[in-house]
Amino acid sequence: MTAPSTTAPDSKPAGHPPVAAAKVGVLLINLGTPDATDYWSMRRYLKEFLSDPRVIEIPKLAWWPILNGIILTTRPSKSGKNYASIWNNERNESPLRTITRAQSEKLAAAFAGEGKIVVDWGMRYGTPSIAEKIDGLKRAGCDRILIAPLYPQYSATTTATANDKAFDKLKTMRWQPAVRTLPAYHDDPVYIAALATSVERSIAALDFEPEIVLASFHGLPKRNLELGDPYHCHCLKTARLLREQLGWPEGKLRATFQSRFGKAEWLQPYTDKTVEALAKSGVKRIAAVMPGFSADCVETLEEIAGENAEIFRHNGGEHFAALPCLNDSPEGMAVIEHIVRRELLGWV
Template sequence: MTASQVELDQPGQGRLAHSPADHPPIPRAKVGVVLANLGTPDATDYWSMRRYLGEFLSDKRVVDYPSWKWQPLLQLIILSRRPFSSGAAYRGIWNTEKNESPLLTITREQTRKVAEGLEALYGDRVMVDFCMRYGNPSTDSVLRRMQAAGCEKILFFPLYPQYASPTTATANDQAFRTLMKLKWQPAIRTVPAYFEHPRYIDALANSVEETYASAEGRPEVLVASYHGVPKRFLMEGDPYHCQCQKTTRLLRERLRWEPEAIETAFQSQFGPEEWVGPQTVDHVAELAKRGKKHIAVISPAFSADCVETLEEINEEIKESFLEAGGERFTYVPCLNDRDDHVQALLAVIRNELAGWC
């Protein structure tokens, strides 16, 4: 049913045109916008971490080994040990005031600001919410809530600037799994990668310039550290590695820097197979051995600070650089809920809503 088929009865509700007078009110048709991020454990204790890691590491988009080979290893060994170390990492960055992970706090604030921006443009015709691929709020619960609220069209926005199978694709997969279970499916659009969007590049450049302006001395090299993927994914057609390289190049051009002032690396490798490189943790140590005393690291693939940035970069990778002879390490925060980042997201959303609003 379309909005033209509904006569307004009271704010946000109406009745079908030509329907009997006693027909129950129905929600007025709306467009939904869902911001989707990776996910978060509900708490840092062993069982909360095990549930979260079990869901994450059982995803075939993340680890695509045959189940008969991978699941015994995962269930009997990895999930017996890793919740302890991962829980400790999360405890080091946990938002104790709200009792939640920073990723959840930041994504909620991004959603609030995006909702305000869209309300200014479209009034109450657009409903905005967020979901997580792993953990809560789940993709299924959010999409069902939107449908119940009258969203007949939904724009699903994975918050990953660069497309990758283990991030963008699995987020979309989860949305489609919900649609497969619904009797009445809303129309749905998925947002493509925005790794080269001018406003996204501008926001990255602004964050670098602001961080450099407040740093104690100017860093000699900026390392753009992206989350890693197996090299096999690149060979099988995943465009992620190429899109990361282009983001780095566009950022350098926007900053008007020489090529040697910014380098690309990849973090978070696990497992025995070869991954795209160089690995950030090793690369920063090599920079120190080459005589670089002050470096900065930025994470263009992450839309919000999380355990991979606040703990891995600002602790493990920083430690690698300092132990190899480096002296000063500057972290450039993720774009988070910066106003220029929100404006970039709004520009992407407005383009994708064309014809719907």
């Protein structure tokens, strides 16, 4: 009988080159951003975004002429102006990039004393790309990676496409890291409590009391719901739980959907139409919170704080406030750290 080995499982034979201790990577992912506001930068970004079959579920043969012949000719200039109005000129980047970087840095600081966690961030569209960040985490010694799209409510157009991009990269790797993906957290108590705290603090800082608060979520074509996407249900549950956490009566907080595109019917009620109707009905003071966005971006800073505020005042409203997203606030970082630590159980 052969005597059992007394060599430790992780020991190396004499002369073996040094091997770095295995680490765990966390890759925070957000939607994406153009690199600049000029026509060609916007065109590159929009082409990547609107070429994604998870986003545009139209046969390529029908969609390609529309995209390349019409949309990418006209939309980059308009979108560039929208981005320019909210651009972080000090860092020459979009607020979404600024905030996502800050979230990554603060999460890394929270894990700093634990040694084996490496945190980074990437974008589904534009730069920095998911693929390059997975390469970086692998080079840093990560043999396990948590893919963490920061979308509280699941949709194939957001969470799934971010995961798709990560898996596309994994398919090219001979030595893949093990991966986990972050599930939806639309009803997580820590997330709901953070939203409520942020809303209460933001409203307390206003010089008026809103009669109604809109919880505005990014819209989707109604067809997505009919095909089984759970996003609509997740949004409504978030809004209900937030209202209950705040202790508000029904009607004080209303869920709506923004950012529709094209002629198809999208999830209703529409934010802009609701804002217009409220103003015309005599409501003078409203606020909007955007619980589906983990970071402020063009949809919150320009579309809601700009366009919808103008719609409200144009139709008789007086006071409109777009409340900030959770961003890298203490509440926002508490949510991100909580959901990441929950998924890392058993790995660290």
